Each structure stands twice: as structure tokens, then as C-alpha cells.
Amino acid sequence: xxRLTPENVQRARDTISLYPVARxxxxxxxxxxxxxxxxxxEEAMVHVAELLELTPAEVYGTASFYxxxxxxxxxxxxxxxxxxxxxxxxxxxxxxxxxxxxxxxxPGSTTPDELFTLxxxxxxxxxxxxPCLAVNWRFFGDVTPDGFDRLVARLRAGxxxxxxxxxxxxxxxRRTVGLPARAEGGRERR
Amino acid sequence: MTTEVAPIVTRRLAxxxxxxxxSYLSDGGYGALRKALxxxxxxxxxxxxxxxxxxxxxxxxxxxxxxxxxxxxxPVYLVxxxxxxxxxxxxxxxxxxxxxxxxxEGTLITAYAIGAAQAFIYVRGEFAxxxxxxxQAVEDAYGHGVIGANIFGSGFSVDLVVHPGAGAYICGDETxxxxxxxxxxxxxxxxxxxxxAAIGLYGAPxxxxxxxxxxxxxxxxxxxxDAFAALGTETAxxxxxxxxxxxxxxxxxxxxxxGKNTFRDLVYDPKLGGGVRDGRELKAFVxxxxxxxxxxxxxxxxxxxxxxxxxxxxxxxxxxxxxxxxDTTCAVRAAWRLVRFFHKESCGQCTPCREGSGxxxxxxxxxxxxxxRPQDLELLMDVCxxxxxxxxxxxxxxPNMTTICPLGPSIPPPVVSSLGMxxxxxxxxxxxxxxxxx
Ligand SMILES: Cc1cc2nc3c(=O)[nH]c(=O)nc-3n(C[C@H](O)[C@H](O)[C@H](O)COP(=O)(O)O)c2cc1C
Ligand code: SF4
Ligand code: FES
Numbered sequence: 001x002x003r004l005t006p007e008n009v010q011r012a013r014d015t016i017s018l019y020p021v022a023r024x025x026x027x028x029x030x031x032x033x034x035x036x037x038x039x040x041x042e043e044a045m046v047h048v049a050e051l052l053e054l055t056p057a058e059v060y061g062t063a064s065f066y067x068x069x070x071x072x073x074x075x076x077x078x079x080x081x082x083x084x085x086x087x088x089x090x091x092x093x094x095x096x097x098x099x100x101x102x103x104x105x106x107p108g109s110t111t112p113d114e115l116f117t118l119x120x121x122x123x124x125x126x127x128x129x130x131p132c133l134a135v136n137w138r139f140f141g142d143v144t145p146d147g148f149d150r151l152v153a154r155l156r157a158g159x160x161x162x163x164x165x166x167x168x169x170x171x172x173x174r175r176t177v178g179l180p181a182r183a184e185g186g187r188e189r190r
Numbered sequence: 191m192t193t194e195v196a197p198i199v200t201r202r203l204a205x206x207x208x209x210x211x212x213s214y215l216s217d218g219g220y221g222a223l224r225k226a227l228x229x230x231x232x233x234x235x236x237x238x239x240x241x242x243x244x245x246x247x248x249x250x251x252x253x254x255x256x257x258x259x260x261x262x263x264x265p266v267y268l269v270x271x272x273x274x275x276x277x278x279x280x281x282x283x284x285x286x287x288x289x290x291x292x293x294x295e296g297t298l299i300t301a302y303a304i305g306a307a308q309a310f311i312y313v314r315g316e317f318a319x320x321x322x323x324x325x326q327a328v329e330d331a332y333g334h335g336v337i338g339a340n341i342f343g344s345g346f347s348v349d350l351v352v353h354p355g356a357g358a359y360i361c362g363d364e365t366x367x368x369x370x371x372x373x374x375x376x377x378x379x380x381x382x383x384x385x386x387a388a389i390g391l392y393g394a395p396x397x398x399x400x401x402x403x404x405x406x407x408x409x410x411x412x413x414x415x416d417a418f419a420a421l422g423t424e425t426a427x428x429x430x431x432x433x434x435x436x437x438x439x440x441x442x443x444x445x446x447x448x449g450k451n452t453f454r455d456l457v458y459d460p461k462l463g464g465g466v467r468d469g470r471e472l473k474a475f476v477x478x479x480x481x482x483x484x485x486x487x488x489x490x491x492x493x494x495x496x497x498x499x500x501x502x503x504x505x506x507x508x509x510x511x512x513x514x515x516x517d518t519t520c521a522v523r524a525a526w527r528l529v530r531f532f533h534k535e536s537c538g539q540c541t542p543c544r545e546g547s548g549x550x551x552x553x554x555x556x557x558x559x560x561x562x563r564p565q566d567l568e569l570l571m572d573v574c575x576x577x578x579x580x581x582x583x584x585x586x587x588x589p590n591m592t593t594i595c596p597l598g599p600s601i602p603p604p605v606v607s608s609l610g611m612x613x614x615x616x617x618x619x620x621x622x623x624x625x626x627x628x
Contacts, residue, residue: 020392021373021392024372027355027373028353031354062373065375065376067356084527085278085476085524085527085528086278086436088523088527089436122275122277122359123276123279125275125279125282125317127441128441129441130441136318137318169318171318171322172322175352176329177332
């Protein structure tokens with residue numbers, strides 16, 4: 001719940017350098033902050049504003065527009081169940097209800113152990129495997145109620161930690177090419 | 191019977207780890223880029239023009255023409271739209287995850303043709319795996335020397351950045367996409383200017399093209415625009431991916447030849463949709479994404495030709511998604527869910543879109559849950575008319591617009607279609623105080 005770590009500040013600078021205009025790096029930087037803390041704290045957003053020479057209000061204004069960016073804490077696992085048309089036709093609302101009772105929370109809330117946040121979402125473009133859901137944006141298709149319970153049990157047991165990194169981590173592959181050259185020790189050589 | 195043609199964009203999807211550079215190279219990958227870089231830029235553009243490749247993102251604008259409309263100024267940008275979020279559309283997702291190099295190669299060729307030194311691929315934020323594959327592809331392509339300075343010694347240089355979205359359907363609209371790429375909220379821009387080709391990213395002339403559009407470019411360069419135009423019909427050239435979803439036996443994304451095949455092929459061909467599930471009857475289908483007017487079974491034989499679907503059908507193929515509703519599906523519930531989507535995703539800038547979608551959602555919900563009133567049917571049409579004046583059933587294309595972006599007029603189609611086709615079903619909901627489908 002903090003400012004970006006020195007390592008992430010370096011990553012942020014690298015990311016900014018890829019764009020003709022610094023502000024374009026805002027969403028990537030917000031994802032980075034969310035990867036660090038699991039959500040976007042005020043301190044992190046103020047720090048991002050400093051790095052981009054924006055006002056905190058500009059950063060917050062953008063952050064609050066996008067569904068994937070959370071300005072309040074969420075669980076380690078964000079369970080996003082699609083109820084849009086293709087999934088609706090395959091029982092998505094029944095699945096959502098089942099998920100609520102398995103996790104003991106209503107959509108939009110987090111379990112007391114802070115492990116799971118349940119949310120209802122729009123189409124996640126995996127409709128060939130309806131009904132489907134995502135956990136931290138890793139996709140699971142053709143989900144039955146039993147299948148859901150097994151998935152939750154495996155997540156609880158930590159069996160899927162490779163497939164499903166903690167909330168906030170999108171790509172684990174990082175851009176390395178075309179970044180500013182740097183001397184040993186991480187200082188930038190301009 | 192569906193025509194048998196060799197696939198273009200899905201050609202490699204079933205290969206072993208088709209997303210790797212090694213797999214791509216073993217298939218002749220980046221050969222089209224090598225060839226393009228030996229051609230004058232105008233010649234590359236002319237091939238794409240001859241192909242008559244219509245944009246695959248929804249609006250169906252000819253790619254070659256779009257490129258030639260660029261305002262003459264420096265710099266020029268290329269932005270590839272991988273934000274795919276239209277309900278029941280899931281073709282770009284597949285291309286991004288399984289053949290990212292094909293998109294990268296198409297992007298590089300296009301950048302060369304239009305003279306862009308900087309390109310962006312905007313990937314929907316939710317596509318975590320897609321982002322990983324795309325970023326890896328770009329890394330590897332730099333390593334292989336096909337992105338960066340002086341590619342293949344041609345003197346052409348370009349940089350490419352993979353940019354993540356953060357969850358907002360509206361960012362699929364090209365002007366909202368550019369706002370988002372500039373680090374702002376995804377508010378569609380007020381027109382004029384009508385085209386990013388005049389004023390786009392950072393105010394510079396910009397081409398925005400869809401991921402599937404880009405995926406066709408390497409093939410067109412290798413085989414020629416005429417070979418592409420020889421597929422399909424005069425008005426609907428080449429092949430296209432269709433996401434077939436809903437109550438079919440084999441939901442999936444399939445590439446078929448345009449013009450010569452029909453919606454019936456997509457739904458019933460055993461190699462495609464495989465027919466309606468459980469031997470049920472097809473009640474209606476949504477021919478082109480949530481924003482399109484619905485078709486009844488009598489229109490199954492419409493050919494996959496945007497000009498026909500619009501002209502004779504009064505609808506559109508739009509995003510390339512076909513949603514099949516069977517006779518166990520409640521039309522009111524299906525339409526309500528689509529309206530709810532638009533209400534949630536409206537960016538709120540225009541009153542008819544913001545308020546109208548809210549009204550429609552509320553009235554539809556009340557009818558579906560059995561609390562509707564007879565006059566609600568009129569009211570629904572009234573609200574639709576406020577959003578898109580003159581909207582009627584049977585539908586006409588294009589709908590009138592009162593809003594900044596086409597999301598506004600996208601809201602009435604599910605309401606107007608379901609009401610036009612299944613008025614009795616609405617009346618039963620109202621009369622019996624509940625949904626007859628349970
Ligand atoms: C609300 C809305 C959502 C859209 N979503 C997408 C999308 O997800 N992907 C896409 O390529 N085009 C989408 N479009 C169309 C784009 O504005 C634009 O026409 C397209 O990206 C241009 O590429 P193309 O000419 O290659 O099709 C959307 C348009 C609107 C109005
Ligand atoms: S039509 Fe709707 S989504 Fe489009 S700009 Fe207006 S309010 Fe926003
Ligand atoms: S409708 Fe659920 S993933 Fe598309």
C-alpha cells in the first residue's frame with residue numbers, strides 16, 4: 001500500500017521511454033502499481049502522477065474509468081464470471097449464484113480471509129467455452145458448479161499458483177528491447 | 191454446402207505452439223515483410239487496394255482506401271485495435287493468443303506502406319495470456335531483426351509497442367481507443383474530424399486497423415491482391431472469421447469464404463456450428479454482434495456479404511459474431527441482457543445513450559420479471575426512437591445517429607428486433623406476470 005518500489009520506478013521509467021508522449025504510459029503504470037500491491041492505493045497513484053508530471057486528479061480520473069483498475073483492495077483472486085449473452089444461454093446466472101454461495105459472498109464483495117473477490121462481468125471473449133470465467137484474468141471455460149468448487153479448492157490449496165499469479169499481474173513477459181541503455185548498477189546513461 | 195478454401199488467417203492456429211517465432215519462421219514467417227520491403231510503398235498499398243480487404247473490426251471500411259486517406263504530415267502513426275469486447279465476439283482473442291507473429295508481420299508491412307515509424311498494438315487488458323504472447327512475439331521479432339532499425343537492410347525502421355487496455359468496451363471505438371492510448375478516459379471524440387487519418391494519435395494522422403485486418407496483410411503481399419479478390423464475390427472478397435456462439439453444437443470461431451457461403455452454413459455445417467443444440471429449432475439469430483438487428487430463420491440463406499446484409503437485410507455482419515437463439519430461449523431476457531451491457535458500457539457523454547439505455551434496461555427488466563405494463567411496449571419503442579430517430583421494424587441500415595459515437599444507435603436493435611419478431615412473447619410476460627420460459 002505504498003509508493004512504487006525502486007525497481008518498479010526503474011520499470012516505470014523504461015515504460016515511459018517507449019512512448020512519444022509520457023502520459024501514454026499512464027495505464028501501463030497503473031497496471032504496474034496494481035501488480036505491486038494488488039490494487040491502487042492513493043500513495044501509488046500520487047507516485048504515478050509524479051512520474052508522469054500529471055496531477056493526482058488526472059491519474060485518478062483515468063483510473064476510475066476502467067473496470068480492471070481497483071481503487072479499493074480486492075482479494076488475492078479476482079473471480080470474474082461472465083453473464084453476457086452466450087454465457088447466459090448456458091446457465092451463467094446459475095453459475096454466478098452458485099459461486100456466491102460457495103464463496104459466501106455476493107458479487108462485488110470479498111471474502112473475509114481476503115482470498116477471493118467475486119464479480120459479474122461482461123463478455124470476456126471466450127464464448128466458445130460458455131459459461132466461462134476468469135481468475136485474475138486467466139480463463140476457465142465450460143465451468144460447471146462442481147467444476148467451480150474444484151477450482152476454488154485448488155486455488156485455496158495453492159495448487160494453481162503458477163497458472164494464476166496474484167491479482168494485478170497481467171503479463172509476466174516484460175519488454176526488454178529498445179529501453180534506455182543503463183550502466184552497471186542500474187543508473188541511466190543518457 | 192460450405193465452400194472449401196484454404197484458410198488465410200487461421201491457417202496456422204492448429205500448429206504446434208503456433209505463437210512461437212520458431213514456428214512462425216518454419217512456415218515462411220516474415221517472408222511477406224521481406225518481399226514488401228523490396229516493393230515501392232505505393233505498390234504495397236495498391237495490392238491491398240486490389241484485394242478490396244474490408245476492415246474486420248466492425249465498420250467494414252476498405253483498408254487500402256483508409257491508408258490512402260492519410261493527411262500528408264509527419265509523423266504518421268499506426269494503431270492496431272485488439273480490444274475485442276463486443277458480446278459473443280471471440281475471434282481476435284484467438285488470433286492474438288495463437289498467432290501473434292502474423293499480426294506483428296501485418297502491422298510491420300502496414301507501417302511500411304503508410305510510412306509510420308511508430309506502431310502500437312492495443313490489446314484488451316483482460317487478455318493476460320494474449321498480452322504475454324504478444325509482448326513475447328514483439329521481443330523475439332526485435333531479436334530477429336524484423337522490428338527496429340534498417341529492417342533487412344532496406345532503410346526502413348519502425349518501433350512497435352504492445353499497449354494494454356484496462357477494461358472498457360467503449361475503447362474499441364477507434365477515437366476512444368486513441369484517447370485511451372493517450373492515457374485518458376476512453377471518451378469517443380466529437381466529430382468532426384471524422385477520421386483519425388486526418389487527426390489521430392497526438393493529433394497526427396493515424397491509421398487504426400483491426401487485428402484480423404492486419405492478419406490478412408502478409409497473405410495479400412505474398413499472393414497478390416487479385417488472388418485475395420478472387421476469393422468470395424465482387425462485393426465480399428476473401429475469407430473472414432466468424433464467432434458462432436449460443437445454442438449450437440459446436441460454438442467456435444471459423445474462417446469461411448465470404449459471399450459464397452451463408453449464415454445457414456455457419457450454423458448448420460457439421461464442420462462449423464454443427465446445428466442447433468439438442469435438435470431444437472432455431473428461433474432467431476443475431477447476425478453481427480450485439481449491435482446488429484436480429485434475423486429470423488427465413489434469413490439463414492443470406493450470403494455472408496456485408497453489402498447484402500445491410501442493404502437487403504437492414505442489419506450488419508459487424509464484428510463477425512453470430513449468436514444462435516433456440517426455441518427454449520426467452521427473447522425478452524436475451525434482449526434485456528444486451529441492453530444491460532450497453533447501459534453499463536455507455537461512457538455517459540451523450541444524454542440519449544446514457545439515459546436511454548438506463549430507461550430501456552429498467553423497462554426490459556420489469557417486463558422480464560413480470561412487472562411490465564401493456565403500455566411498456568410503446569414506451570420501449572419511444573425510448574428507442576429518442577436514441578435513434580426513425581428506428582423501426584423491419585429495420586433499415588444504417589440507423590440514424592444523435593450521439594457522438596455509434597454505441598448510441600447500437601442500443602435499440604436488440605429491443606426493436608425482439609419486439610418486432612416476438613411481440614406475443616412480450617405480451618405473455620405482461621399478461622401472465624412472469625417469464626413463460628421460467
Ligand atoms: C462501441 C464500439 C466498439 C468497437 N469495438 C471494436 C473492437 O473491439 N475491435 C475493433 O477492431 N473495432 C472495434 N470498433 C470499430 C473501430 O471503431 C474501428 O472501426 C476499427 O478498429 C477499424 O479497423 P478496421 O477498419 O480494420 O476494421 C468498435 C466501434 C465502436 C463504435
Ligand atoms: S453514444 Fe454513448 S458511448 Fe458513445 S460517446 Fe455518446 S454516451 Fe459515450
Ligand atoms: S458471452 Fe460470456 S464470454 Fe462471451
